[in-house]
Amino acid sequence: MKDNIFGKKLKELRMEKGISQQKLGEELGFCNQTISFWENGSREPDLDTLVEISRFFGVSIEDLLVDN
Secondary structure (H helix, E strand, C coil): CHHHHHHHHHHHHHHHHCCCHHHHHHHHCCCHHHHHHHHHCCCCCCHHHHHHHHHHHCCCHHHHHCCC
16 A cells, blocks of 8 residues: 555554554454554555454544545
8 A cells, every 4th residue: 555554544543542463463363463564564454354444443444544
């Protein structure tokens, strides 16, 4: 994703919620390394996972992908 907007937003939301990459991974069914890959932009989640992440944080998919 361009300029890793998703990764920055994910990290921001995770930090606001006060949870570690490990805890987020457990909540979503992924290892903490996957969360790290998403945050640093080396990998991207699929659409179904984006839906899960948006539900977990109570934000829209657009909020995760678009720089406001």
